[in-house]
Amino acid sequence: MSVKRRNPQPLTPARLEELALAYVARFATTQAKLGAYLQRKLREHGWEGEGTPPVDELVGRYAELGYVDDAAWARMKAGSLLRRGYGARRVGEALGQAGIEEDMRADLRPPESEQRRAALVMARRRRFGPFAVQPLDRPAREKQLAAMLRAGHTLDIARRIVDASDPDAAEEWAESAFGDE
Numbered sequence: 001m002s003v004k005r006r007n008p009q010p011l012t013p014a015r016l017e018e019l020a021l022a023y024v025a026r027f028a029t030t031q032a033k034l035g036a037y038l039q040r041k042l043r044e045h046g047w048e049g050e051g052t053p054p055v056d057e058l059v060g061r062y063a064e065l066g067y068v069d070d071a072a073w074a075r076m077k078a079g080s081l082l083r084r085g086y087g088a089r090r091v092g093e094a095l096g097q098a099g100i101e102e103d104m105r106a107d108l109r110p111p112e113s114e115q116r117r118a119a120l121v122m123a124r125r126r127r128f129g130p131f132a133v134q135p136l137d138r139p140a141r142e143k144q145l146a147a148m149l150r151a152g153h154t155l156d157i158a159r160r161i162v163d164a165s166d167p168d169a170a171e172e173w174a175e176s177a178f179g180d181e
Helices: 012-026 033-043 055-065 069-081 088-097 102-107 112-126 138-150 154-163 167-175
Strands: none
Touching: 012 033, 012 055, 033 055, 033 138, 069 102, 069 112, 088 102, 112 138, 112 154, 112 167, 138 154, 154 167
16 A cells, blocks of 8 residues: 655745744754754755745744753763763764864863763773673774774773773772873
């Protein structure tokens, strides 16, 4: 049985506002992501209103009203990624893809202590370094280092975690004030 698709009705200013409001009500988002969503809907449906669609004005108004808060979203996303074990580089990339400005990304860059704790979370979860079930041979060590680098950790942090002698030493290093003990 084939399902016939309706021809999508062109968007009116009121319908565009309804879509924007429904989107921000459902998702925590950034101005860039909201704008991209509305542009996609306009490509899919077309525009019936006069002139050009007021996407930028609508996004700006929602930001002024507090419906869209890039800083709050960026803090939430950065914290979430760090808690899942991703490194600072990967956090910055995710924020950049969401349209967060470079200066805000720099302000949210996690301090070294948080970066070490995030690496430790990843090592525990993936059973890297001292958390491994089997003793590490050279190829396994290199694969673990590569995985930590792909996750956004710096080489020195990844090496310290993978080369740690035991879980207690890794945890002590991650929690230390300076990270060089």
